[in-house]
Amino acid sequence: MTATTTAPVAAPETRPAPRRPSPRLRAWATRAPLLPALIFMIAVTQLPFVATLVISFFDWNALYPDARSFAGLGNYQEVLTDEALRKSVWTTILLTVAVVLASLVLGLLLALLLDRKFRGRGLVRTLLIAPFLVVPVAAALLWKHVLYNPEYGLLNGLLHYVGGPQPDWISDTPLLAVEAALVWQWTPFMMLILLAGLQSRDQQQMEAARVDGASNWQIFRYLTLPHLRRYLELGALLGSIYIVQNFDAVFTITSGGLGTANLPYTVYQTFYQAHENGLASAAGVLVVIGSLVIATLALRVVSSLFREEASRA
């Protein structure tokens, strides 16, 4: 901060600051604004995870605090062999893959539609974004009570008009019911990312292809799709990161019943209702390992887009 009083003799072209006082002092002055945020993040996110890791090696039920003992890998063994927990791992994968794929495909179709000029495009875009801007619990309540209700829900009401069946959506297809609600909320997210991708295409290249007689399908297949690849990857990975962690929809629509309990819900239930701290921590660590795989891929995609962005600037 002190360096600003000494005006640099020659305006430097590159970013590294002119080194006047002592290099070490300067380096710390540069670093100082960063430290509060960095320390805050380490304290609030990394330390609790380390604690989770430690607790996961203990046999610890909060109702019997005196019976706490070191369990080694016992909790992990129990998590991986417990039928209900194993099922929740499978449910998490199924839920995430289904929601991400469905909302990605729908989002791509909507983005392609919105990429063209037509009357009222801005309004349609706004209508399409709206589902993403409903509070998740409110959206889940909307689907559970207002749409899915077998007696007076809107879905069965509309089916009534065409003389269709009157299914009990949540009881008959619980996982699909949760997935549909999530797809409705996440499609706008995918659409926005893919629309940004479509609009960053090289217009000259597209025009040249069209002049050369390429059909719409050829342009989509050989120009648009390769360009969109990384945006599709980004949407899929970010979507996975958010949906793997989903708690709101499962908690609200089925309360984890009927085989819809995913890992976050199971972790919540294991310590909040069953008070099994050790087990819950082990399950939590497993969620982290699962996310780590997705996260590594996601970071790679983000960094490649980031570098491209930097080289273009």
Next chain:
Amino acid sequence: MSNVAVRTSGRFRSGAGLGLVAWLAGIVFFLPIAWMTLTSFHSEADAATNPPSFAAALTLDGYREFFGAGGGASPWPSLINSLVASVASTLLVLVLSLPAAYALSIRPVKKWTDVLFFFLSTKMLPVVAGLLPIYLFAKNTDMLDNIWLLVILYTSMNLPIAVWMMQSFLAEVPVAIIEAARVDGAKLPTILTRVVAPIALPGIAATSLICFIFSWNELLFARVLTGVVAETAPVFLTGFITSQGLFLAKVCAASLVISLPVLAAGFAAQDKLVQGLSLGAVK
């Protein structure tokens, strides 16, 4: 004007059909929200009919019920809690992320990309990874059911996104302008307020709105760490999970009122929404 129309009319005609499809898709996606809005203005008896009564008389009873007219719990304390948690954590995020973003863009530290990616990686850590220790910590320090604990947690939840977004907005400020101001003898505070702020302000505003949305929406932390005193609006909504007889209009009114701040903030930040959600990777 007519000239342009003539020249592009061919493409417009082929596009008109697809424009219609787009409109249809927009309406289908919006239908649940439109229906929720309509139902919130119906009486409970009209809200629960099959087939649905589209043209039933409108009433504000659902909203009166929601705000506690029928003797139910008032939503005001939870709305105020949500407001405090969202606004306070957003302010804290700004205080922490702006200097950090400055040190990652305008006057970057060495290996600034590594630092940036560290922030991002913390966002990938699921909430359940630290939930239990945070709960135990809160229990032992008497911080359970305290809104300020949520403020801290929401700050940590949003800080990585904010640092990424702010970094990308501050990086858009041309170095040449800053250098020129410096050569002209401007001090750091002047440079920040007169040169950097005007360029970066729209981005900073959008970032704040996105942080506000995420804090307002959060359920898991709030559900585990708050009780009667610090209950937030989403936790209040979970009271509607089990059916309570005829209560559809009330549920719709509640969902709509609690979603309004998010809808407003989201539409205000529409243009920067993608950038925030994709952690700054997409512009």
